Amino acid sequence: MPVTLTDIRAAQRRIADGVIVSPCPESIPLSEITGARIVCKLDNFQRTGSFKERGARNALKLLSPTARQRGVVAASAGNHALGLAYHGRLLGIPVTVVMPDYAPLIKVTTCQRLGARVLIRGVDFAEARAAADDLVVQEGLTYIHGFDAPAIIAGQGTIGLEILRQVPDVEAILCPVGGGGLIAGLATAVKSLRPRVKIVGVESVSTRNLSAALKAGKPTLQPRQHTLADGLATLTVGAEAFALARDRVDEVVQVKEEWIALAILRMIELEKTVVEGAGAVPLAAMMAGLLPKLRGRKVALVVGGGNIDPAVLSRVIEIGLVHDGRLTRFAAVISDRPGGLAELSRVIASAGASIKDIAHDRAFSGPDVSAVRAVCTVETRDRAHITTLHRALRKHGFSLEISR
Structure with missing residues (x-):
């Protein structure tokens, strides 16, 4: 059954004891540089630094007693792994995560510190997923998909309910798109309650998962390319996520890498907050002028994560300074x-x-x-x-x- 508003509301109640309601303040400086009335939904303020905690806790709390005892496994570039590791520890559920070799070091070490078993396998998400599937067979673990399971999508959708409550006059929401779980849940929640709110997906030019799926009419594999927005590099949008998002997302845009770097720099300078590439793409799209129709409108930017490797951050800042x-x-x-x-x-x-x-x-x-x-x-x-x-x-x- 597809995820519904009822599922998302139930997820909101289920995770309330472990996931914060992240702030969504207005930003005067970002409004000045974009020409829109900008608010930032700061889910980089979650304990592990991203929105992924929402779906992770919801999925873990829905497990059967037997599955809880055996433990769970997931393939993840980082943030889903962090969310599972943290909430698995809180709930007493063993967690194993399989990461591709491009996963940022900060996400690897943090995940280990949170108590998860971390395995580095494969050059991309598909190879990491294959290794995780082997563990399901060998050890009887439950696989928790990072973006294409109903419990995950419902959990991520709670961010949409929060935005509508915090910003009643919001006119558009810009959401990063990788595997599609976040935008699928968010769009389902928002369009069910406020169908006139515009939902815009933002990708890197190096990912294009949702736009490729929309063009083909189904999820398609995309070649892996380097991107600052490593959290979006899932190679494809999920099938269930795509089924929900395709008729609820109003527009999808792609932003160049140099604008992502500059957006990270602007968030540091103007908002005094560190964001990773995937969390910066909504601002990057506004700064790049990709959405001129939103000038003067009340726009919420979903700042999905803040887990960026410090070594990469220093290079990104310099790239942003050059672009600037x-x-x-x-x-x-x-x-x-x-x-x-x-x-x-x-x-x-x-x-x-x-x-x-x-x-x-x-x-x-x-x-x-x-x-x-x-x-x-x-x-x-x-x-x-x-x-x-x-x-x-x-x-x-x-x-x-x-x-x-």
Whole structure:
């Protein structure tokens, strides 16, 4: 039987003792940069950092006594595993999770710390799932699907009930889409109560699971590609999730990777909160101008998770700064005699920019031994400031090679 509003309401009661009602505040700065009236549903504030706890706890509490004793297993890129591990420990249910090799390290270590048995198997979700299925046969474990089981979908749908209660005048909800369980549950809840609220799915250009399924009329496998939104990289949308979402989702858009990086940076700077790539795609879509009809409307962004590897986060911040025009790199040919570097530094400073890093490249500077390439990484205000800086350098006779 397909998931209904009754199922979602029952799930809300069932998980209330273990899952918080996450905040959904209005964001003045995000409203200013997008042109819409933005509220953020901050499910990255859940104990394990994502909305996945909702479905995980609901599914675990529906297990039979025998299944509880034997334990459960799941294949997951991370957040579903974390949710199962945490709530399995709270409920006394053994949990095994099988992760593909691209799972972020922070999710692996956190899952282990929460008491789950973690196995790294396969290069993608399909191979991890096959390994988990083997454990179902070998050990009698119950498999809990991360996005395509009715109990999971109903649990995720509780986020829609909360948004409607917290933001009664919401006009559109932007939801990340990977396997489709979140948007299927959310759309079922919202459209049952407020059918005029627009539901928009947001994917990375590197995933496209739901849009491919809509085009084909059924779930289809997508080739794995690298994406900052690793939580969306499930290779396909679930069959049950697709059946629910296909007639309830009003629009699906795909956002480029550089906009995801910039959205992560904006959430840190403007909202003082860390989000992972999958949690940033709704903001990225608004910032990229993919939804011009939502300008001036009350829009809820589902911030689904905040579990990003710190090493990746530092790189993402720099990528975002580059995309934002606040970090640039160029090589300038200068005199390799006293005063050459000082003159370059003087012009950069006079243009109001700040040197972050500078390196001399003598071996590949050409036949003129009196000249050297100075490779500079420079902080700037924006893209217009970069143009001003380049103009000033050329005016003073420097030959530039611009890194793109």
